[in-house]
Amino acid sequence: MTPEEEAQLKRARRGRNIALALVLIGFVALFYAITIVKMVD
Amino acid sequence: MTASANPALPAEWRDFFALTKPRVMSLVVFTGLCGLLAAPGTIHSVLGFTAVLCIALGAGGAGALNMWWEADIDAQMKRTAKRPLPQGRMKRTDARDFGVALSVASVLLMGIAVNWLAAAVLAGSILYYAVIYTIWLKPRTPQNIVIGGGAGAFPPLIGWVAVTGEITLMPVLLFALIFTWTPPHFWALALFVKSDYAKAGIPMLPVVAGEAATRKQILAYSVVLLVVSLAPWWIGGTGPIYGVAALALSGAFLALAIPVALRRAVEGDAMKPEKRLFSFSVFYLFALFAALVADRLILGQGALS
Numbered sequence: 138m139t140p141e142e143e144a145q146l147k148r149a150r151r152g153r154n155i156a157l158a159l160v161l162i163g164f165v166a167l168f169y170a171i172t173i174v175k176m177v178d
Numbered sequence: 179m180t181a182s183a184n185p186a187l188p189a190e191w192r193d194f195f196a197l198t199k200p201r202v203m204s205l206v207v208f209t210g211l212c213g214l215l216a217a218p219g220t221i222h223s224v225l226g227f228t229a230v231l232c233i234a235l236g237a238g239g240a241g242a243l244n245m246w247w248e249a250d251i252d253a254q255m256k257r258t259a260k261r262p263l264p265q266g267r268m269k270r271t272d273a274r275d276f277g278v279a280l281s282v283a284s285v286l287l288m289g290i291a292v293n294w295l296a297a298a299v300l301a302g303s304i305l306y307y308a309v310i311y312t313i314w315l316k317p318r319t320p321q322n323i324v325i326g327g328g329a330g331a332f333p334p335l336i337g338w339v340a341v342t343g344e345i346t347l348m349p350v351l352l353f354a355l356i357f358t359w360t361p362p363h364f365w366a367l368a369l370f371v372k373s374d375y376a377k378a379g380i381p382m383l384p385v386v387a388g389e390a391a392t393r394k395q396i397l398a399y400s401v402v403l404l405v406v407s408l409a410p411w412w413i414g415g416t417g418p419i420y421g422v423a424a425l426a427l428s429g430a431f432l433a434l435a436i437p438v439a440l441r442r443a444v445e446g447d448a449m450k451p452e453k454r455l456f457s458f459s460v461f462y463l464f465a466l467f468a469a470l471v472a473d474r475l476i477l478g479q480g481a482l483s
Contacts, residue, residue, distance in 0.1 A: 149189065156194075171290075174222050
């Protein structure tokens with residue numbers, strides 16, 4: 138693996154990790170909201 | 179060879195996003211939301227949002243499974259050759275797993291947060307698109323677009339059932355509306371990109387049955403579409419806002435389909451009437467569903483609490 142390829146690998150992995158973190162935070166917030174709504178109902 | 183063509187490198191998040199067919203999803207989200215807003219009854223806005231999100235996730239999962247299965251076909255067509263799998267930007271199994279994960283998550287979330295009938299219909303629509311359409315019937319019959327239209331017709335039905343919890347005549351008519359709209363919409367496109375499908379071995383109607391038969395069927399479906407689009411008004415499911423919009427839009431659709439049906443392409447044809455019908459067909463669906471929601475919000479009682 139060339140240094141350029143390694144840099145690209147790291148960049149792609151970092152981007153995916155950030156995307157996954159945002160998705161997980163979004164789901165945590167959504168499940169919290171759903172739970173509150175269901176309890177009020 | 180560029181580094182991006184090396185499948186050993188991890189795919190970027192954009193590649194996974196591309197697997198969900200974002201452009202198709204915009205139509206799915208819109209019609210699903212309209213079904214939800216047009217339904218009688220109320221749903222909390224958080225749960226309504228969740229329902230539309232589940233429809234989008236399910237459609238994305240089905241899209242990813244479709245691309246997983248059709249990677250070899252996509253590689254042969256100009257329109258689809260740039261997709262992540264034909265470009266070798268990710269592993270095939272990653273696309274499959276991503277599709278399955280999205281599909282399962284969407285159905286479970288719909289069941290837990292909204293209701294299990296909506297979840298069941300969502301599961302059915304994913305299986306219908308990924309298995310019955312993509313794997314089984316699309317490579318086997320020139321009526322594949324008629325069958326595929328069934329998959330695209332589910333979102334408003336699911337959105338409606340998310341609110342009401344039951345399947346009645348109105349959401350079935352919305353299903354029938356998109357089901358009838360898809361063939362003329364897609365065949366108009368297929369008339370001016372048909373060479374690509376022939377190369378990939380997909381039996382599209384213009385390739386198999388010929389141009390004349392395709393043009394005749396476009397007209398036939400446009401007539402049926404006029405009747406189907408007016409049915410919600412006739413049965414009293416909507417008010418005159420939708421009724422008048424349906425009459426005008428379906429009338430215009432039919433008026434654009436007639437020149438398409440009567441002409442034949444010549445050498446070096448610009449295919450203007452076909453392109454015009456295709457462009458209008460996209461506008462048609464957005465406008466008609468917007469009219470449906472406007473009818474409910476202005477003349478009836480809204481769905482969101």
